[in-house]
Amino acid sequence: SISTMEETTSRSSSKVVAVVGGGLVGALNACFFAKRGFQVELFEAREDIRRARHVKGRSINLALSHRGRQALQHVGMEEKIVSQGIPMNARMIHSPSGKLSSIPYGKKGQFILSVDRANLNRELLTEAETYPNMQLNFDHKLQDWSAETGLMTFARSDGSVQEIQADLIVGCDGAFSAIRKQFLRRSRFNYSQTYIPHGYMELTMPPVHGEFAMEPNYLHIWPRNTFMMIALPNLDKTFTCTLFMPFEEFEKITTGEEVMEFFHRYFPDTIPLIGADALKRDYFRLPAQAMVSVKCSPYHIGDKCVLMGDAAHAVVPFYGQGMNAGFEDCVVFDEMMEQFKEDLSVVLPEYTRVRVPDDHAIADLAMYNYVEMRAHVNSRWFLFRKLLDSF
Numbered sequence: 001s002i003s004t005m006e007e008t009t010s011r012s013s014s015k016v017v018a019v020v021g022g023g024l025v026g027a028l029n030a031c032f033f034a035k036r037g038f039q040v041e042l043f044e045a046r047e048d049i050r051r052a053r054h055v056k057g058r059s060i061n062l063a064l065s066h067r068g069r070q071a072l073q074h075v076g077m078e079e080k081i082v083s084q085g086i087p088m089n090a091r092m093i094h095s096p097s098g099k100l101s102s103i104p105y106g107k108k109g110q111f112i113l114s115v116d117r118a119n120l121n122r123e124l125l126t127e128a129e130t131y132p133n134m135q136l137n138f139d140h141k142l143q144d145w146s147a148e149t150g151l152m153t154f155a156r157s158d159g160s161v162q163e164i165q166a167d168l169i170v171g172c173d174g175a176f177s178a179i180r181k182q183f184l185r186r187s188r189f190n191y192s193q194t195y196i197p198h199g200y201m202e203l204t205m206p207p208v209h210g211e212f213a214m215e216p217n218y219l220h221i222w223p224r225n226t227f228m229m230i231a232l233p234n235l236d237k238t239f240t241c242t243l244f245m246p247f248e249e250f251e252k253i254t255t256g257e258e259v260m261e262f263f264h265r266y267f268p269d270t271i272p273l274i275g276a277d278a279l280k281r282d283y284f285r286l287p288a289q290a291m292v293s294v295k296c297s298p299y300h301i302g303d304k305c306v307l308m309g310d311a312a313h314a315v316v317p318f319y320g321q322g323m324n325a326g327f328e329d330c331v332v333f334d335e336m337m338e339q340f341k342e343d344l345s346v347v348l349p350e351y352t353r354v355r356v357p358d359d360h361a362i363a364d365l366a367m368y369n370y371v372e373m374r375a376h377v378n379s380r381w382f383l384f385r386k387l388l389d390s391f
């Protein structure tokens with residue numbers, strides 16, 4: 001009704017919400033707060049990725065599922081993002097001998113989507129910019145902030161420092177959150193961080209004669225006991241292959257010949273598709289990347305600050321739910337804002353109460369799956385089942 005809208009606007013308009021981190025969750029969250037009428041300031045450490053030629057960072061593409069799509073729908077972006085994704089209706093399992101078998105996701109017609117991370121991030125920032133009550137501040141790296149006053153200190157690349165105050169600070173600055181550092185100094189804040197022994201490396205499988213080198217509407221999986229590879233399709237008809245393997249194993253391979261031996265032994269069907277020269281080169285292009293699981297509680301400090309996305313709960317990627325859970329955080333918070341009439345002193349503790357158990361459950365499931373996969377190396381069937389559950 002009109003009266004509710006006016007109420008909402010007058011409640012929110014004078015308040016400043018600072019969203020720290022303009023990654024996937026921060027950019028989406030900024031839209032949620034802007035939609036409510038808050039004055040939103042988004043602070044991102046990097047330059048505007050829409051202008052950057054090379055976007056550094058994690059996984060090139062990721063799987064968007066139901067939870068994530070629902071969150072996008074709330075800000076009117078579901079259709080657009082879905083149209084730029086590639087449906088994956090099933091997993092395609094590649095056996096060591098090159099045999100293929102597909103296992104569908106859920107019922108007929110159900111699928112998850114392979115989406116380009118950088119593109120999704122760009123679209124979310126562009127959407128955020130359409131709100132008149134939104135200010136995007138790039139090249140603003142949060143250094144410190146005060147839980148008492150809400151004063152934040154940002155470092156700029158020219159060496160200058162900027163101090164900014166906000167009524168609510170929303171920490172969406174990822175697994176190594178600078179916002180979270182203040183939480184760590186406080187009493188009764190629980191925190192744990194675990195690196196798994198596995199790392200990951202991304203390799204590109206180019207198109208063949210202008211077409212996808214493998215069937216595109218699948219999430220391809222090569223399960224190989226202690227390690228595995230997966231591949232997700234991209235709009236440019238490439239696949240991004242991700243090799244998950246213990247760091248120890250990555251480090252054993254030091255020459256191009258050793259890369260080829262390894263691939264001949266475990267992923268022979270991918271050699272002609274990735275290309276021997278590319279394999280020998282790209283394996284050494286970047287070191288394998290670490291994966292961390294972070295759990296903490298509470299997610300808020302008073303009525304001043306709240307953590308969302310990886311800042312609150314980084315999970316290992318064996319469930320494909322990190323971003324999706326972060327997107328869902330935004331929806332859950334927004335619903336509570338509605339329910340409790342934007343009273344932050346009520347919403348923030350309620351958000352912690354409701355969200356911590358759910359996010360911890362996702363973190364546990366992802367880690368459980370990862371551990372199970374390694375523990376049951378001798379039980380092929382068990383391993384197989386576990387892999388299917390996770391992707």
Ligand code: FAD
Nearest residue numbers: 021023024025045062063142173174309310320322323324
């Ligand atoms: P991030 O994406 O890390 O963004 C944080 C932002 O904050 C960045 O832009 C960063 O520059 C900025 N920042 C950091 N510090 C500061 C600071 N001090 N000041 C200002 N800004 C700062 N999830 C899925 O749902 N599906 C998948 O298929 C999937 N696959 C994955 C595969 C791999 C290999 C990995 C590693 C992860 C995968 N994930 C997946 C998880 C997903 O990547 C994360 O959950 C998601 O990126 C979290 O988004 P975020 O915005 O919370 O954090």
